[in-house]
Amino acid sequence: MTKAAPAMHVAVNTSRRTNKSGVEVEYRSVLLRRSFREDGKVKHETLANLSALPAPAIDTLKASLAGKTMVEAGVALQITRSLPHGHIEAVYAMARGLGFEAMVGPACRERDLVMALLAARICAPSSKLATLSWFADSTLGADLGPVSTDDLYRAMDWLGTRQAQIEKALVLTYLRPEANPEKLALFDLSSSWVTGTHNPLAAHGYSRDKKRGVERIEYGMLATRAGIPVAVRVLPGNTADPTAFIAIAKEIQALAGVEDMVMVGDRGMITSARIQDLKNTALGWVSALRNTAIQALAEDQGPLQMSLFDQQNLAEISHPDYPGERLIACYNPALASLRKRKREELLDVTEERLKTIQKAVTAGRLKDAGKTGLRVGKTLGKNNMAKHFTLTITDTTLAWERNPETIAREADLDGIYVIRTSVNEDTMGAAETVRVYKSLANVEKIFKTLKSRDLHIRPIYHHTEERTRAHVFLCMLAGHLTWHLRQALTPLTFTDEDRPVPEEPVASVHRSTAAARKASTRTLDDGTPARSYQALLRHLGTRTRNTMKMTGTTGTFELLAAPTETQHQALNLIHDHATNHRK
Known part of the structure; x- marks a missing residue:
């Protein structure tokens, strides 16, 4: 040698x-x-x-011995190619600063490709085939070398085999008692449509995307109270929400290694039947009552009366139908006004639709009472308005009138909602319980990020169960990094940095004066432009890595463009966020 x-x-x-x-x-x-x-x-x-x-x-x-290329004075330089690099640099800086890259797996070709797929999903979400073209037009293409679709699929298969290990590491990092003293875990379910006809997970079910006539998959997201996704489960498209909740509830204890975790889910997720199942575990829970249950509490001089809210906007009540549970009733006047306006709009729209059917009956185009009833039923069911109308239908006539009793009964509860929980008051006070339930909005932000705002998880093109799961898991990991990037870059965006802590539990929180000023002037305090997160990511991408060549020579070298003031600030913010997070 x-x-x-x-x-x-x-x-x-x-x-x-x-x-x-x-x-x-x-x-x-x-x-x-x-x-x-x-x-x-x-x-x-x-x-x-x-x-x-x-x-x-x-x-x-000294520069020559350090390996730097020296250029003779007076020799002209040419830029033979410029490739976007700054947004990729930001993603990798965050991933490495958090220790995220090491957590994904040991250094290997598959990990390099998975990290590149994550960067592509964050910076330019698209299909795997389109991602290959994006690689070629960014610095990732030069850094990765030749990549084929088969290479990407092998990397996804490798990622799928490591999902359990990665999720356990995330859960231990974010839900362990030291980092999560409240022992809270948020869970919610969403769905996305699937292309093709051979995906074994695809099925017809409830469409949260409002895209009818296509098969879909469902996925349940487990997150911290702040909305950081840490685990995901993919289920067939026709799985009921409560079934999905129990499936992940049984896994969360093993993942976190914490027996007394508190699961938070909405009223459609943690139903009365699921609560009976949860009572057989050490898991606590926070949920809410359905409208029918709230009406039952208000009837016959029940414990839920408007007088509760004369001096405050929340109050604890109890009822024998809910033994061992705490009920926190809340009243929000802004929500009451919104519901009243919405109900009046729906009543008016429904009547206009009924008038259209009535004209068809009067003109003789609709002659059968049964057929008329079917059309009327479909119209009333569209916005759940059947309870508010009294109908008279014959073969030749259609008449209706509003039901003032049901409308008044519903109006009496406008702005009222009831939180139910098994957690005792010493552990979680009434106001904090309401805040915990409202933190489910952070999971909704994850789904918004996944679906349309940042990562574009849908439509799903994969045709095998394993790669469908790997695709959703890849998007979840991208959502995890996106959460950190958004938090780090908050001072440069329109995000409100001055929200009250803790927030008022019931009333809506308004934007601070500083945030309103940023939005109206579109500038930061130092006079530089304020941007949305996506616009800032695009601005970071304008920092290029340039291939340079000296006139009359064949050799080339690379030179990274100097960062703008905003790009420099962004990288510093990412470094500080990652450093503080790892402490």
Whole structure:
């Protein structure tokens, strides 16, 4: 084997001595040395004394020994290619700062491709085939070398085998008692449509995307109270919400290693039947009552009366139908006004639709009472308005009138909602319980990020169960990094930095004066432009990595464009966020 050449370097030594006249003089020597190892020790050999050389010559020699390309003065430079790099640099800086890249897996080709897929999902979400083209038009193409679709699929398969390990690491990081003293875990379910006809997970079910006539999959997201996704489960498209909740509830204890975790889910997720199942576990829960249950509490001088809210906007009540549970009733006047306006609009719209059917009956185009009833039923069911109308239908007539009793009964509960929980008051007070339930909005933000705002999880093109799960998991990991990026870059965006802590539990929180000023002037306090998160990501992408060439030569070298003030601030914010988060 060829012996490696000894490393050479320029050593600058400075010392102070007193001359014969008693004056202290600084002596400076510049030596060219080589380093070598002998008997296990590093030694240095002086090859030349460069002290007599001018400073520019010494600097040139030092740069050359450091591996830098020197350009002769007067030689013209050409930029042969410029590739977007700043947004990719931001994603990798966050991932490495958080220790996220190491958590994904050991260094290997598959991990490199998974990290590239995550960067692509955050910066330019698209299909895997389109992602390959994006690689070629960014610095990732040059860094990764040749990549095929088969390479990407192998990387996804590798990621799928590591999902359990990665999720356990995330749960231990974010839901362990030290990081999550409240022991809270948020869970919600969503769905996305699937292309093709061979995906075994695809099925017709309730469409949260309002896209009818297509098959879909469902996925349940587990998150921290702040809305950081830490685990995901993919289920067939026809799975009921409560079934999905129980499936993940059984896994959360094993993942977190915490017996007394508190699960938070909406009223459609944690139903009365699921609560009975949860009572057989050590899991606590926070949910809410359905409207029919709230009406039952208000009837016959029940515990829920408007007088509760004369002096405050929330109050704890109890009822024998809910043994061992706490009920916190809340009243929000703004919500009451919204519901009243919405109900009046729906009543008017429903009547207009009924008038259209009535004209068809009067004109003789609709002659059968049964067929008329079907059309009327479909119309009333569209907005759940059947309870508010009394109908008279014959073969030749259609008449209706509003039901003032049901409308008044519903109006009496406008703005009222009831939180139910198994957690005792010493652990979680009434106001905090309401805040915890309202934090489910953070999971909704995850789904918004996944579906349309940032990551575009849908439509799903994969046709196998394993790769469908890997695709959703990849999007969840991208959502995890996106959460951190959004938090870090908050000072440069329109996000409100001055929200009250803790927030008022019931009333709506309004934007602070500083946030309103940012939105109206579209500038930050220092006068630089304020941007949305996506606009800021695009701005970061304008920092290019340039391939340079000297005129008359064939060699090239790369030069990264100097960052703008905003780009410099963004990288500093990402570094600070990652550093603080790891402490």
